Amino acid sequence: MDMPSDVVELAARLVDISSVSGNEREVADVVEHELRKHPHLEVLRDGDTVLARTNFARSTRVILAGHLDTVPVADNVPGVLTADGIPTDGSRPSSSSFEEATMLWGRGSVDMKSGDAVFLALARELVEPRLDVTWIFYDHEEVEASLNGLGRIERNHPEWLQADIAILGEPTDASIEGGCNGTMRLNITARGVAAHSARPWMGDNAVHRIGAVLERLAAWKPQTHVVDGLEYRESLLAVGVQGGGARNSVPDSATAIVNFRFAPDRSPEQAESYVRELFCDTDLQIELTDCAPGARPGMEHPEFAQLADALREHGAGDPTAKLGWTDVARFSALGVPAINCGPGDPTLAHRADEACPVSQIRDLHRTFTAWLL
Amino acid sequence: MDMPSDVVELAARLVDISSVSGNEREVADVVEHELRKHPHLEVLRDGDTVLARTNFARSTRVILAGHLDTVPVADNVPGVLTADGIPTDGSRPSSSSFEEATMLWGRGSVDMKSGDAVFLALARELVEPRLDVTWIFYDHEEVEASLNGLGRIERNHPEWLQADIAILGEPTDASIEGGCNGTMRLNITARGVAAHSARPWMGDNAVHRIGAVLERLAAWKPQTHVVDGLEYRESLLAVGVQGGGARNSVPDSATAIVNFRFAPDRSPEQAESYVRELFCDTDLQIELTDCAPGARPGMEHPEFAQLADALREHGAGDPTAKLGWTDVARFSALGVPAINCGPGDPTLAHRADEACPVSQIRDLHRTFTAWLL
Numbered sequence: 063m064d065m066p067s068d069v070v071e072l073a074a075r076l077v078d079i080s081s082v083s084g085n086e087r088e089v090a091d092v093v094e095h096e097l098r099k100h101p102h103l104e105v106l107r108d109g110d111t112v113l114a115r116t117n118f119a120r121s122t123r124v125i126l127a128g129h130l131d132t133v134p135v136a137d138n139v140p141g142v143l144t145a146d147g148i149p150t151d152g153s154r155p156s157s158s159s160f161e162e163a164t165m166l167w168g169r170g171s172v173d174m175k176s177g178d179a180v181f182l183a184l185a186r187e188l189v190e191p192r193l194d195v196t197w198i199f200y201d202h203e204e205v206e207a208s209l210n211g212l213g214r215i216e217r218n219h220p221e222w223l224q225a226d227i228a229i230l231g232e233p234t235d236a237s238i239e240g241g242c243n244g245t246m247r248l249n250i251t252a253r254g255v256a257a258h259s260a261r262p263w264m265g266d267n268a269v270h271r272i273g274a275v276l277e278r279l280a281a282w283k284p285q286t287h288v289v290d291g292l293e294y295r296e297s298l299l300a301v302g303v304q305g306g307g308a309r310n311s312v313p314d315s316a317t318a319i320v321n322f323r324f325a326p327d328r329s330p331e332q333a334e335s336y337v338r339e340l341f342c343d344t345d346l347q348i349e350l351t352d353c354a355p356g357a358r359p360g361m362e363h364p365e366f367a368q369l370a371d372a373l374r375e376h377g378a379g380d381p382t383a384k385l386g387w388t389d390v391a392r393f394s395a396l397g398v399p400a401i402n403c404g405p406g407d408p409t410l411a412h413r414a415d416e417a418c419p420v421s422q423i424r425d426l427h428r429t430f431t432a433w434l435l
Numbered sequence: 436m437d438m439p440s441d442v443v444e445l446a447a448r449l450v451d452i453s454s455v456s457g458n459e460r461e462v463a464d465v466v467e468h469e470l471r472k473h474p475h476l477e478v479l480r481d482g483d484t485v486l487a488r489t490n491f492a493r494s495t496r497v498i499l500a501g502h503l504d505t506v507p508v509a510d511n512v513p514g515v516l517t518a519d520g521i522p523t524d525g526s527r528p529s530s531s532s533f534e535e536a537t538m539l540w541g542r543g544s545v546d547m548k549s550g551d552a553v554f555l556a557l558a559r560e561l562v563e564p565r566l567d568v569t570w571i572f573y574d575h576e577e578v579e580a581s582l583n584g585l586g587r588i589e590r591n592h593p594e595w596l597q598a599d600i601a602i603l604g605e606p607t608d609a610s611i612e613g614g615c616n617g618t619m620r621l622n623i624t625a626r627g628v629a630a631h632s633a634r635p636w637m638g639d640n641a642v643h644r645i646g647a648v649l650e651r652l653a654a655w656k657p658q659t660h661v662v663d664g665l666e667y668r669e670s671l672l673a674v675g676v677q678g679g680g681a682r683n684s685v686p687d688s689a690t691a692i693v694n695f696r697f698a699p700d701r702s703p704e705q706a707e708s709y710v711r712e713l714f715c716d717t718d719l720q721i722e723l724t725d726c727a728p729g730a731r732p733g734m735e736h737p738e739f740a741q742l743a744d745a746l747r748e749h750g751a752g753d754p755t756a757k758l759g760w761t762d763v764a765r766f767s768a769l770g771v772p773a774i775n776c777g778p779g780d781p782t783l784a785h786r787a788d789e790a791c792p793v794s795q796i797r798d799l800h801r802t803f804t805a806w807l808l
Binding site: 271 | 673677681696
């Protein structure tokens with residue numbers, strides 16, 4: 063099945079192919095079919111990840127990567143190209159031709175098949191790019207990290223991840239979001255002494271003690287770290303709490319599940335120490351359960367500066383910091399400076415009403431073309 | 436199978452008959468067998484509840500009641516009569532003869548087969564008591580209220596619960612604990628607005644908001660109400676908390692499970708209003724999930740005053756208030772003033788090391804005999 067040549071029509075067709083994590087085969091088949099048509103590309107298939115690269119022996123190689131999977135659909139596949147805006151009542155928008163459409167609505171329109179479409183169109187069209195390019199379309203990004211297609215490529219074909227810089231097409235409203243905050247989860251547990259709830263003064267209420275932890279988290283002021291010129295705003299919050307439950311007992315244990323999003327100038331060890339320091343005057347138990355390091359943006363690389371200039375010419379804002387964690391951290395860990403740049407408002411990702419402005423798809427397609435030619 | 440005549444040996448034999456809630460038949464059979472031997476008693480069996488009463492047309496009738504079931508055994512049946520104290524390592528004590536024993540160890544020794552033994556011995560021995568007496572040995576007290584044997588008698592044989600006063604043999608360290616606090620459970624729920632945990636300022640963290648609820652509960656000062664001369668200390672506490680749990684989301688809901696133990700001079704409605712008042716400056720959702728009214732002690736009844744005097748002569752302390760909820764509230768609801776009075780330390784109830792001083796069993800046996808003759 064051949065895909066349309068127009069980048070917006072291509073994005074809409076990719077949205078129409080359902081590819082919830084674990085079911086990426088059909089869309090990967092389509093991507094592979096498109097890439098294998100072009101003799102300027104060396105193509106590799108690994109599971110449902112498809113890679114392609116040019117081999118012009120340029121002095122600089124850039125990776126452009128996007129994941130093919132989506133979170134579960136919510137009555138929003140197939141997608142709709144519309145010129146009439148997105149209904150606020152959750153119903154499907156009315157459709158229009160791709161030439162007239164202003165929005166692409168549907169699962170993955172933001173996260174991140176519009177970005178995939180830009181990269182796939184460029185891969186087909188740029189038969190002689192100024193830089194060597196490695197294109198990566200990968201599976202299993204929206205699920206647990208151990209399944210991630212990029213991680214599998216790192217294990218099976220590490221040479222395919224060698225590059226000077228990398229760009230992930232994650233939604234950034236078509237501007238640059240550099241690097242990413244790190245993220246860690248910690249269980250903060252208060253211990254108490256059980257007693258009958260009719261005589262609570264004979265015990266020590268662990269749920270009451272966790273209340274003080276939650277109050278301290280609520281009072282925490284976000285801190286902003288400037289890293290390579292970008293402002294990383296940190297977050298520290300409880301994402302869950304659990305304790306007690308026996309009908310007539312003073313609870314002897316309660317746990318707050320805490321998420322710390324830390325700027326990429328903190329190592330994971332430094333970030334953990336920071337949280338422990340906040341509670342050093344307590345006898346709480348603090349257990350690190352999960353951690354992924356952040357990524358410095360590497361904006362000092364001249365090719366990123368040039369891309370930023372090209373984006374500004376098309377009306378994009380200045381580069382900002384990525385606050386959520388993305389796979390740029392994988393590249394950063396490999397020593398490859400990485401940024402996020404893709405169409406779509408990131409705050410709409412995973413929502414039932416996710417929709418991407420068609421203009422951002424076309425603008426990015428033009429800008430990347432100008433940058434790579 | 437005949438039971439021993441000595442009240443302590445009788446208590447030990449009752450402990451030896453396992454009677455976890457739902458399995459009271461064997462012990463009820465034994466009690467029924469004992470009671471039916473005596474022509475001064477009219478006996479009724481209903482399920483595994485056994486009732487007996489005298490019919491001397493006295494001006495005053497007293498109910499003496501005890502439940503036959505226990506919480507699950509914990510390697511502590513059969514029980515042990517010991518003169519050597521209770522090992523602190525959880526092992527079985529060494530046994531001694533009932534004449535030399537100082538403690539009865541085992542499941543139900545406190546809650547409440549020692550009390551049952553006192554009442555069963557008295558029922559057999561007091562062939563001509565000063566008051567008419569109704570003896571009740573009932574099933575299913577340690578489980579959900581709908582199964583309670585007293586409740587079944589109230590439905591099936593309400594005339595058997597007619598009396599002027601009632602005494603439950605629940606453990607009170609052989610003194611009087613009058614009435615009981617009421618108890619209610621409420622779910623206090625904070626609502627928030629979900630957001631990605633990398634941008635928590637775009638949401639409203641319900642778990643952080645429940646922290647303020649927990650802090651307010653922790654800061655609550657217990658209040659003591661004097662009712663009919665007894666001091667009822669109230670409790671208000673979180674017995675559980677639950678909220679959030681999604682890895683990367685600002686939680687939009689969190690609930691504290693709150694237990695209020697309220698003095699018997701508050702009606703359930705007044706008690707609920709009191710809790711709502713504490714949080715009236717918030718937009719929290721407060722839902723009453725469970726409520727049992729308290730019981731005024733009715734200590735002004737002259738027979739209770741006389742019993743208190745008799746107990747003091749045997750070294751018992753002054754009457755105090757019962758802080759936990761007991762079936763005295765059932766009698767109170769029927770208009771029958773009721774108190775708790777039984778051997779054993781109530782704080783040991785349900786523990787694996789529960790054990791009752793033999794002296795309390797003998798003292799209460801003597802005191803009740805003196806009071807009823």
